[in-house]
Amino acid sequence: MSDGATLNERLLLEVARLRIAFVSGRSLLPAVDGVDFQVAAGETLALLGESGCGKSATALGLLRLLPAAGRVAGGEVCFEGRDLLSLPEAEMRGVRGGGMAMIFQEPATSLNPVLTVGHQLGEVLARHLGLSGQPARERSLELLRAVGIADAERRLGEYPFQLSGGMKQRVMIAVALAGNPRLLIADEPTTALDVTIQAQILELLRQLQAERAMGMLLITHDLGVVAQMATRVAVMYAGQIVEEAPRAVFFSAARHPYTQKLFAALPDLARRGGRLETIPGQVPPLAEMPGGCRFASRCEYAWERCRRQAPEWRQVAVGHRLRCHLDALPDAGASAGVAAAVEVEEAAATPLLSVDALRVHFPIRRGILQRTVGHVRAVDGVSLELARGRTLALVGESGCGKTTVGKAILQLIAASAGSVRLLGQELGGLAGKARRPLRRRMQMIFQDPFASLNPRMSVGEIIGEGMGALRIDMQRQGRAAAIAAVLDQVGLEAAAAHRYPHEFSGGQRQRIAIARALAVQPDLVICDEPTSALDVSVQAQILNLLATLQADLGLAYLFITHNFAVVDHLAHEVAVMYLGRIVERGSVDEVLRSPQHPYTRALLSAVPSARLDAQPEFIRLPGETPSPANPPTGCHFHPRCRQATDACRERYPATSVLSATHSVRCHLYSQDAAR
Amino acid sequence: MAFLPVILWSDVLIWLLFVAAGVFGWLSLRNPLWRTAWQRVGRSRSGMASATVLLVFVLVGLLDSLHYRPRLENDAGHLASSDAVPGESAAGKPPAAYAVEVLSLLDAILTPLRTRNEKTYSEPLATRAYAKESIESRDAAGELQKTRDYPRLKHGGIHLGADEAGRDADIGQRLLRALALAILAWWALAAATAARLAHREACAHREAWRRIWSNESDFAWNAVLAAAGAVLLVALPLGMLAVHYHVFGTDKVGQDVLYQVLKSVRTALVIGLVTTLVTLPLSIFLGVLAGYFRGWVDDLIQYLYTTLSSIPGVLLIAAAVLMMQVLIDNHPQWFATAAERADLRLLALCFILGVTSWTGLCRLLRGETLKLRELEYIQAAQAFGVADLRIIGRHILPNLMHIVIIALVMDFSSLVLAEAVLSYVGIGVDPTMISFGTMINNARMELAREPMVWWSLAAAFVFMFALVLAANLLADAVRDAFDPRIAGSA
Structure with missing residues (x-):
C-alpha cells in the first residue's frame, strides 16, 4: 500500500x-x-x-x-x-x-465498570462535540456500529461486565473515536x-x-x-x-x-x-x-x-x-544455525503419559442451598499420549481449557472422569502419600514468573522445597550442591541461591522456576505458557534452554500455549483445543502446514506474521468463543464455522483419522471417510 | 531484703511481649526482606518521630511494670508479724513484714508526687485550694477569728513560705532553668548521635551533622532528634515544677493529677498490647484455615465471625465484664492484695476485648489467603506434594505477615480509645486502677460542678491524644513500608 x-x-x-x-x-x-x-x-x-x-x-x-x-x-x-x-x-x-485519543492495553480496566457503555460514550460526546440527549444517542449508535458491534441499541445500556474482552476493546475504540x-x-x-x-x-x-x-x-x-x-x-x-x-x-x-x-x-x-x-x-x-x-x-x-x-x-x-556507527553490517542471517533438526526416532516404547477421556467439570451453584444447577465443562473428554523426549503442544485460545488439562494431569485439580496414567500407573485413584513417588516424575512451569516464586523465600529455599517435600536424598553431595548443580543447568550462578526473587529479571525468574521443576528430576514437564510474559529476546533464551534440557535429559514437554511460532519451533506434535475438546491433532507439519479443521485454519490465518509476504488470507471468525457452561449443540464450533452443515448443528463429530498421526473431529472429513 | 518482689500477671505478659519484640526484631534483621521494610520505616520522618515519643511512653509503662511490696519499719514489723507464718522466723529474729500496698518502680521514683496529697481540688500550679473554707486563726490580740478564704495548700508551693506573690517569679525562674537544661541535654544527645554516625560512616563530624539535617542519612535521625528535643522541652519543665507544685493540679481527694496521668500510661499499654495476644492467634489461625481449606471449614468459621460481629460489641463486653465482676467479688480469697485483683480484672478485660474484636482481622486474612492460595507458587508447592500445614507455614503465613503487623499497630490506638470508652460507661477496669478511662469518668462530675474543674480531663486528654497520635503516625509509616502495593510505588 x-x-x-x-x-x-x-x-x-x-x-x-x-x-x-x-x-x-x-x-x-x-x-x-x-x-x-x-x-x-x-x-x-x-x-x-x-x-x-x-x-x-x-x-x-x-x-x-x-x-x-x-x-x-x-x-x-x-x-x-x-x-x-x-x-x-x-x-x-x-x-x-x-x-488525539488513546487506546490502552487492558480493555478490562480501561472502562469504568459502574457506568453503562452509553454513559461513557456520552461523556466524550458532551465534552468534545457538545452533544447531549437524542443527538448524542444517535451519534453513539453510529459509533458503536462503526466499530462493528451488532445490536448497538441494546449494548448502549449495558455495563462493561456484560461484554466480552474483544467487545470491550471495540467499545474502548468507539470511546476514543467519539x-x-x-x-x-x-x-x-x-x-x-x-x-x-x-x-x-x-x-x-x-x-x-x-x-x-x-x-x-x-x-x-x-x-x-x-x-x-x-x-x-x-x-x-x-x-x-x-x-x-x-x-x-x-x-x-x-x-x-x-x-x-x-x-x-x-x-x-x-x-x-x-x-x-x-x-x-x-x-x-x-x-x-x-x-x-x-x-x-x-x-x-x-x-x-x-x-x-x-x-x-x-x-x-x-x-x-x-x-549506529556501523557502516555496513557483516552479513548476518547466513550463519543463523539451521542445525538440522535431529529427528527423534519414533517412540515405540510405552508412552510416558497417557490421558484418556479426561473430564473436568466445575459445578455451578445457585440459591441459598447451593444446589448444583449446571456444570462448566472446562475439559470435556480429552485424550492424549506423550512419549519420553517428545514435545506435545496444546494450542487454543483463552478459555478453551488447556491450562485446566495441565493442572488435572498434575492432580492439582480433581478430574471429574477419565484417567491419567503416568508410566502406566493410574494417578487419579491414588491417595496423597501413594502419589508422592509419581509427583517427582512430573512438574510444571507456570506462565507468570512474577507470581510463581514466593517473594519471601530465597532462591535456594524455593528450589530445595521440592527435594525436601519429595524426600529425594542427595547421595554424597548434599542439598546445597544439588541446588548449585541445578542452577548451573539453567544458566544461573550458584551464588543466586542466597538471593531473593525480586532481585532477578523476568527471564531469570523463569529460569529459577525451571530449576525448581528440574530439581526433582522429572520425566515430564508441563509448561503453561512459559514465555508469554517475556520479551522476544528473553523468550528465545528460554526456548533455547528448554530445547537443550530436552536433548540432555530426555524430558517430555506438554507445552500449553497460544503462540504458534513457539509451537512451530519446539513441538513434535500439536493438539488444537476448542471448548474443552481436542478438535485436531497430528505432527507439527501436518497440523501447521496442512490444517484440516476449519478452526485450526482460522486460527493459523489470524496469526500475524513477521514477514511481509507470508501473510495468508485472514479467515474471519465471526463472534467469540461461547461459554463452556453452555456450549452450542452439535459441533461446538458450528456457529462460527463457514462450512457448517445441518449435521454440524445436530451432533458432535466423531474422530476421523487422516493419517497415522493426524486426526481431526469434523463432519467435513467423516463424510469423506464414509464414502 | 528491703522489699518483696510482686509479680503480677500483666507484668509477666508485658515483659514477655518486650522480649518477644526483641526476638522478632533480631529475626527480622537477619531476613533481608524484613530488614529493608524496617529500613523504610526508619527512613520515614513522621514514623521515627512518633516512635521516639512512643518509646518514652513505653519506658514509663515498663517502669510501672516492676512491682514490689516495701518492707515495713521495725516496730510495725513486730505488729505485723502476728499474721506471718511462724516457721519462717529464724534465730529469734522477727520475720520481715511487708506492706499490703503494692508499689512499682515508677511509684518509687514518683514518691513525692504520690505521697503529697492535698485535701481536695486545687488548680494547676496553685498555692491555695480551689474552694473556700472556714479558717480559724488567732489574730494579734490572741482572739480566735473565723474567716472564709481559700486555704493554703499543704504541699503546693510550700517552699515559698509566706511569699505567695513570688510564685510567678519562682515558676518563671524554674522554667528558664529547665529550658537551659533541656537545651544542654539535647545538645549533648545530638552531638553524641553525630559522633556515632561519623564513626560508623567514617566521615568528619561536620559532614555527619550535615547529613543528619539535610535528610541524607539512611535513618531519620533528624526526626528522632527533633522529637527527643520536644520531649525534653516538655518533660524537664514538668519535672522541675512538679517538685514543688502540682503541675496539673489535684483531684477530688487531693491526689496529684500528673501522677495519675503517668500511671494511666501502663493501663493503656496493657490494654493495647495484651489484647492483641488474644486476637492475633484467633484471627490468624481461623482466617488462614478458612481461606486455605474453604468448603465446610470456611462456612463454619464465616458463620462464627459473622454471628459474633453481629452482636453489638458494647453489649457483649458489658455482659462478660459483669459476669467476671460477680465471679471476682464472690472469691475474695483468690487475691492477696487489691492490686492483684485489679490486675486480674484488667487482664480479663483484655481477654474480653480480644475475643470480641478478632473478627475484622480474621476476615481480612481469610480474603488474602483465598487470593494467595490461587497463586502459582502455592500450586507449584502442591505439585511437589508438600503437606498443607507446611504450605501454610512456609508460603502463606510469611506473605500475610505485613497485614498482621499493620493491623497490630493500627489496632493499638483503637483499643486504647476503647478502654477509655468502656471505663467511662463503667464496665472497664477496676475503679481502683488509674486509667485514662477512669480519669475521664471522674471528670464527668467535675465538669458539671461550678466552678468547673477542667484540669484532670485536660491532662488525661493531652496525654492520651499524644499516645494515640504517635501510635497512628507510626502505624501509617509501618503500613507504607510493609504494604507491597504502596511500598512498590514509593
Missing part, C-alpha cells in the same frame, strides 16, 4: 528531542532521552520495542498524562502547529480525546486479546484509519502486528529511537544490530529445532545508562568507538535512518 504518498502530507504530530524522566528519591532517571518522530495524517507509525524501553512513557508524555513521578524534562511536542507542552491544562483537555480525533495513540491494543480477536481488532483499526484519514501511533512489541499495520516503523531501545524506516525497507533491509537481533530471535520454521539467536545481557537500568551507544554492551559488532561516543542519526536511504 503506497497511498501514504498520495495522501496529503500534512504533518499531524511532530516530536523533537522529547525527554521524559522519573523522579526517584533525589535523582531524575531518564526514561525517554531525546526522542524525535513525526506522524502525518493517514499514516501509522509503529513504535516497536521491548518492555521498559520507554514506549508507553512517550505516549503518556504526548498527552501529558504521565504518572505523578514522571516529568517532561525537555523537548517539543507540536500537534497541528500547537506546542502541547506549553498549553494550559484547560486547553490540553480539549486536545485529549478531541485532538471526539473525532485526528491522531489515535494505540498502546499495545491487542496484547491482551486472543489471536482471532486480535485479527478482528487490527482489521477494524486499519479500516477506521482509512475511512477517517487519521494518523496513528501504534505502540507494540509484536513484529507481526507491525508487519500488518505500520506505514513506518521506529525501533526504540533504552529510551532512544535507534532506527526508523518505512515498512518495506524495515522488513527487508533493517540495518541496526538490535533490529536484526529482534528478527533473529523470533522463532519460526527456518530455525526449527535449531537454536534461536539471543541478545546477551539485559537493557541497562535507567540509573546506569552507558555513555556511548546504549546497545554497545550487548552488540556483537561493537568496537571501542561505540563505547566512547553515542552515535548520531545517519540517513542511509529515503526515510531510513539509524543510530
Whole structure:
C-alpha cells in the first residue's frame, strides 16, 4: 500500500528531542532521552520495542498524562502547529480525546465498570462535540456500529461486565473515536486479546484509519502486528529511537544490530529445532545508562568507538535512518544455525503419559442451598499420549481449557472422569502419600514468573522445597550442591541461591522456576505458557534452554500455549483445543502446514506474521468463543464455522483419522471417510 | 531484703511481649526482606518521630511494670508479724513484714508526687485550694477569728513560705532553668548521635551533622532528634515544677493529677498490647484455615465471625465484664492484695476485648489467603506434594505477615480509645486502677460542678491524644513500608 504518498502530507504530530524522566528519591532517571518522530495524517507509525524501553512513557508524555513521578524534562511536542507542552491544562483537555485519543492495553480496566457503555460514550460526546440527549444517542449508535458491534441499541445500556474482552476493546475504540480525533495513540491494543480477536481488532483499526484519514501511533512489541499495520516503523531501545524506516525497507533491509537481533530471535520454521539467536545481557537500568551507544554492551559488532561516543542519526536511504556507527553490517542471517533438526526416532516404547477421556467439570451453584444447577465443562473428554523426549503442544485460545488439562494431569485439580496414567500407573485413584513417588516424575512451569516464586523465600529455599517435600536424598553431595548443580543447568550462578526473587529479571525468574521443576528430576514437564510474559529476546533464551534440557535429559514437554511460532519451533506434535475438546491433532507439519479443521485454519490465518509476504488470507471468525457452561449443540464450533452443515448443528463429530498421526473431529472429513 | 518482689500477671505478659519484640526484631534483621521494610520505616520522618515519643511512653509503662511490696519499719514489723507464718522466723529474729500496698518502680521514683496529697481540688500550679473554707486563726490580740478564704495548700508551693506573690517569679525562674537544661541535654544527645554516625560512616563530624539535617542519612535521625528535643522541652519543665507544685493540679481527694496521668500510661499499654495476644492467634489461625481449606471449614468459621460481629460489641463486653465482676467479688480469697485483683480484672478485660474484636482481622486474612492460595507458587508447592500445614507455614503465613503487623499497630490506638470508652460507661477496669478511662469518668462530675474543674480531663486528654497520635503516625509509616502495593510505588 503506497497511498501514504498520495495522501496529503500534512504533518499531524511532530516530536523533537522529547525527554521524559522519573523522579526517584533525589535523582531524575531518564526514561525517554531525546526522542524525535513525526506522524502525518493517514499514516501509522509503529513504535516497536521491548518492555521498559520507554514506549508507553512517550505516549503518556504526548498527552501529558504521565504518572505523578514522571516529568517532561525537555523537548517539543507540536500537534497541528500547537506546542502541547506549553498549553494550559484547560486547553490540553480539549486536545485529549478531541485532538488525539488513546487506546490502552487492558480493555478490562480501561472502562469504568459502574457506568453503562452509553454513559461513557456520552461523556466524550458532551465534552468534545457538545452533544447531549437524542443527538448524542444517535451519534453513539453510529459509533458503536462503526466499530462493528451488532445490536448497538441494546449494548448502549449495558455495563462493561456484560461484554466480552474483544467487545470491550471495540467499545474502548468507539470511546476514543467519539471526539473525532485526528491522531489515535494505540498502546499495545491487542496484547491482551486472543489471536482471532486480535485479527478482528487490527482489521477494524486499519479500516477506521482509512475511512477517517487519521494518523496513528501504534505502540507494540509484536513484529507481526507491525508487519500488518505500520506505514513506518521506529525501533526504540533504552529510551532512544535507534532506527526508523518505512515498512518495506524495515522488513527487508533493517540495518541496526538490535533490529536484526529482534528478527533473529523470533522463532519460526527456518530455525526449527535449531537454536534461536539471543541478545546477551539485559537493557541497562535507567540509573546506569552507558555513555556511548546504549546497545554497545550487548552488540556483537561493537568496537571501542561505540563505547566512547553515542552515535548520531545517519540517513542511509529515503526515510531510513539509524543510530549506529556501523557502516555496513557483516552479513548476518547466513550463519543463523539451521542445525538440522535431529529427528527423534519414533517412540515405540510405552508412552510416558497417557490421558484418556479426561473430564473436568466445575459445578455451578445457585440459591441459598447451593444446589448444583449446571456444570462448566472446562475439559470435556480429552485424550492424549506423550512419549519420553517428545514435545506435545496444546494450542487454543483463552478459555478453551488447556491450562485446566495441565493442572488435572498434575492432580492439582480433581478430574471429574477419565484417567491419567503416568508410566502406566493410574494417578487419579491414588491417595496423597501413594502419589508422592509419581509427583517427582512430573512438574510444571507456570506462565507468570512474577507470581510463581514466593517473594519471601530465597532462591535456594524455593528450589530445595521440592527435594525436601519429595524426600529425594542427595547421595554424597548434599542439598546445597544439588541446588548449585541445578542452577548451573539453567544458566544461573550458584551464588543466586542466597538471593531473593525480586532481585532477578523476568527471564531469570523463569529460569529459577525451571530449576525448581528440574530439581526433582522429572520425566515430564508441563509448561503453561512459559514465555508469554517475556520479551522476544528473553523468550528465545528460554526456548533455547528448554530445547537443550530436552536433548540432555530426555524430558517430555506438554507445552500449553497460544503462540504458534513457539509451537512451530519446539513441538513434535500439536493438539488444537476448542471448548474443552481436542478438535485436531497430528505432527507439527501436518497440523501447521496442512490444517484440516476449519478452526485450526482460522486460527493459523489470524496469526500475524513477521514477514511481509507470508501473510495468508485472514479467515474471519465471526463472534467469540461461547461459554463452556453452555456450549452450542452439535459441533461446538458450528456457529462460527463457514462450512457448517445441518449435521454440524445436530451432533458432535466423531474422530476421523487422516493419517497415522493426524486426526481431526469434523463432519467435513467423516463424510469423506464414509464414502 | 528491703522489699518483696510482686509479680503480677500483666507484668509477666508485658515483659514477655518486650522480649518477644526483641526476638522478632533480631529475626527480622537477619531476613533481608524484613530488614529493608524496617529500613523504610526508619527512613520515614513522621514514623521515627512518633516512635521516639512512643518509646518514652513505653519506658514509663515498663517502669510501672516492676512491682514490689516495701518492707515495713521495725516496730510495725513486730505488729505485723502476728499474721506471718511462724516457721519462717529464724534465730529469734522477727520475720520481715511487708506492706499490703503494692508499689512499682515508677511509684518509687514518683514518691513525692504520690505521697503529697492535698485535701481536695486545687488548680494547676496553685498555692491555695480551689474552694473556700472556714479558717480559724488567732489574730494579734490572741482572739480566735473565723474567716472564709481559700486555704493554703499543704504541699503546693510550700517552699515559698509566706511569699505567695513570688510564685510567678519562682515558676518563671524554674522554667528558664529547665529550658537551659533541656537545651544542654539535647545538645549533648545530638552531638553524641553525630559522633556515632561519623564513626560508623567514617566521615568528619561536620559532614555527619550535615547529613543528619539535610535528610541524607539512611535513618531519620533528624526526626528522632527533633522529637527527643520536644520531649525534653516538655518533660524537664514538668519535672522541675512538679517538685514543688502540682503541675496539673489535684483531684477530688487531693491526689496529684500528673501522677495519675503517668500511671494511666501502663493501663493503656496493657490494654493495647495484651489484647492483641488474644486476637492475633484467633484471627490468624481461623482466617488462614478458612481461606486455605474453604468448603465446610470456611462456612463454619464465616458463620462464627459473622454471628459474633453481629452482636453489638458494647453489649457483649458489658455482659462478660459483669459476669467476671460477680465471679471476682464472690472469691475474695483468690487475691492477696487489691492490686492483684485489679490486675486480674484488667487482664480479663483484655481477654474480653480480644475475643470480641478478632473478627475484622480474621476476615481480612481469610480474603488474602483465598487470593494467595490461587497463586502459582502455592500450586507449584502442591505439585511437589508438600503437606498443607507446611504450605501454610512456609508460603502463606510469611506473605500475610505485613497485614498482621499493620493491623497490630493500627489496632493499638483503637483499643486504647476503647478502654477509655468502656471505663467511662463503667464496665472497664477496676475503679481502683488509674486509667485514662477512669480519669475521664471522674471528670464527668467535675465538669458539671461550678466552678468547673477542667484540669484532670485536660491532662488525661493531652496525654492520651499524644499516645494515640504517635501510635497512628507510626502505624501509617509501618503500613507504607510493609504494604507491597504502596511500598512498590514509593
